[in-house]
Amino acid sequence: MSDLVDLTAAAAAERIRAGELAHADLFEAYRARAAADQLNAFTWVADGPPAGDPYEERPLGGVPVAVKDLFCTEGVPSQSGSRILEGYRPPYTATVVSKLAQAGAPLLAKTNQDEFAMGSSNENSGFGPVLNPWDRGRVPGGSSGGSAAAVAAGLAPWAIGTDTGGSIRQPAALCGIVGVKPTYGACSRYGMIAFASSLDQAGPLTRDVTDAALMLRHMVGHDRRDSTSLEFPGEIALPRAEALTGIRLGVPEELTGDGGGVEAGVRENFEATIALAERLGATVEPCQLPHAPHALSAYYLIAPAEASANLARFDAVRYGLRVDGEADLVSMYSRTRDAGFGPEVKRRIMLGTYALSSGYYDAYYGTAQKVRTKIAEDFQTAFERFDFIATPTSPWTAFELESKTADPLAMYLNDFMTVPMSLAGIPAISIPSGLSDGLPVGFQLAGPAFSESRLLDAAYALERAIGFDGSEARK
Amino acid sequence: MLDREQVLHVARLARLELSEEEVERMAAELSKVLDHIEKIRELDLDGVPPTSHVIDVVNALRADEPEPSLPREVILAAAPEPLHDGFGVPSPGAA
8 A cells, every 4th residue: 555655646647547556546545544644634535536437548547636625626515724614515616626637636635724725834724733744743834734734644646725825835845745836827716715816826736846747737727717717828748857957047135035034944955955956057146026025015915905805705694604693684794704713814804904994995905016016027027037036935944833823923924935926926836855954845936927837847857856755754 | 003993993894793802912913914014105106006917918708698507406505594595684774
């Protein structure tokens, strides 16, 4: 059994398609591991694969996928980590989940997450925190913490998550796996329980870069049910670069200097990875993203503002929890929402409502959207000279449970290096670049809109040279 | 920064019936976050257009053609109070 779990998803799919492995055996190996999970990574685990699919003929070979709780899955609990949606079974399935199933990746499990994807540690889940498989006293990151922990621990071959300000990349970094935030609009948001609609993007969390490319290939594309989704130009290529010859990497001083509060071990690892990139043929130079230090502030106005509007739908009328009020409608709304939402979600709804309220809109939301324009322009200027921007993914490695929960602002600083790309709508990948004190460190590469294939190729060359071994977390 | 009255006003707008303890905590936490965020108001942003959409797309149009929707009973299955083929709610005017 254990050798099955050592296969990457792409390798397992290849074996199934070649008739050397039965897809049902692979599903059962992972189902059994997921059902015995000790990390609280899952909110639901399947009994078995849907029968009768000719998986051997499908590109993904029947290799099952773990799906973040916030993706609607027909008849299967989809709660976005919130008690307000406890037990909710939607009548339809999110487009990216359907597309993956169509390509031969059936649903294995739903994964735990920060409530409504608001968090960087998975401690905001209504269903309890997820533990990091590298050290169970530490967080897996968030908000896609269940997906990241499940893949790192070998409880799922691969998983999908969503990234609004870093929620795929940061947990991937803290768990020692690969995470991709695609270009805004590359993947349909239909069926994703919304957090901040102008930022939310679905993407893969996988054991290696090849798995990420293979999965992303079957996620992208225009969907008539999401008018912000776009036709992806060409097919995502499977990576094969062995060198970085001619690649120009920019290292933004604003995101890698002292402002971000980068830990010494993370900085050392980042510098070593940059040196490795140079040995692979890349040219590396400092670059400027002058407005990037303000990205976090803009993000913590824009995302809560959009969230406060999106979460208005939880009104105890059509689905979800209802707490009776004093016989009138408004007190029913208000009591239900106070009882059903956790502290961080309430905080962000309050922040967003305030930022959008009469007399403050221009000063807060309006200003933040202008800063966003400047951040996008900074990246455009940088990409005239550079192919990719490189930063650490997170200023820290996995931190201890409850060590940052008392101070919301300190928790927000987790997103310092990931939020600028989200605001600019550009793709970024985090790959494991080594260990610091026994904990994984993530290396982030970001490129222009729709540069996913090139980005994956560069990440692949680096991955080969780094030779990160994640098997420790699967034991 | 944010006083108790402002917190209660925003909570009313957001339809959140906060407990006394939550009101106190929210005032302190939101003030601290807003203090940090305030810094962006020092930037010179004269003439900068606000972002409306990050990827340059002009419009997304489709033909307005009726299509079947999910059956009523499927939608009502998730409702806390299905009533006469619709959603039951308390009277907006009561109390």
